[in-house]
Amino acid sequence: NSAPPTPSVAGGLPQNRFMQPVESCSASLNALLSELTSDPWPVTQGHRALRSTGAAVSIAVGLLESAFPNTGARIITFLGGPGTQGPGMVVDDDLKNVIRSHHDMERDNCP
Numbered sequence: 001n002s003a004p005p006t007p008s009v010a011g012g013l014p015q016n017r018f019m020q021p022v023e024s025c026s027a028s029l030n031a032l033l034s035e036l037t038s039d040p041w042p043v044t045q046g047h048r049a050l051r052s053t054g055a056a057v058s059i060a061v062g063l064l065e066s067a068f069p070n071t072g073a074r075i076i077t078f079l080g081g082p083g084t085q086g087p088g089m090v091v092d093d094d095l096k097n098v099i100r101s102h103h104d105m106e107r108d109n110c111p
Helices: 022-034 053-067 102-106
Strands: none
Touching: none
């Protein structure tokens, strides 16, 4: 006779401290999004900003898989450009290297 796990945090399961349905946190989410500003980190002339998008998405997937196994979920990303380092890198940070476009794929001219 297995009893369901006892919540260790007031108001529900432990993972609910970090992840909530949008309905229960929409006011906080809207306030957070309205306060977003440009990244103050300096970017060297002739280079792109460093973005580790692949690593960030991998961490988000791992958190969701461990907190909610065998459950569908969504990860929303707000990107200001391509991933320039780490897993999922689309192009490096040097602006001399152009990003391939859909025209390159149509012409079978992809590296």
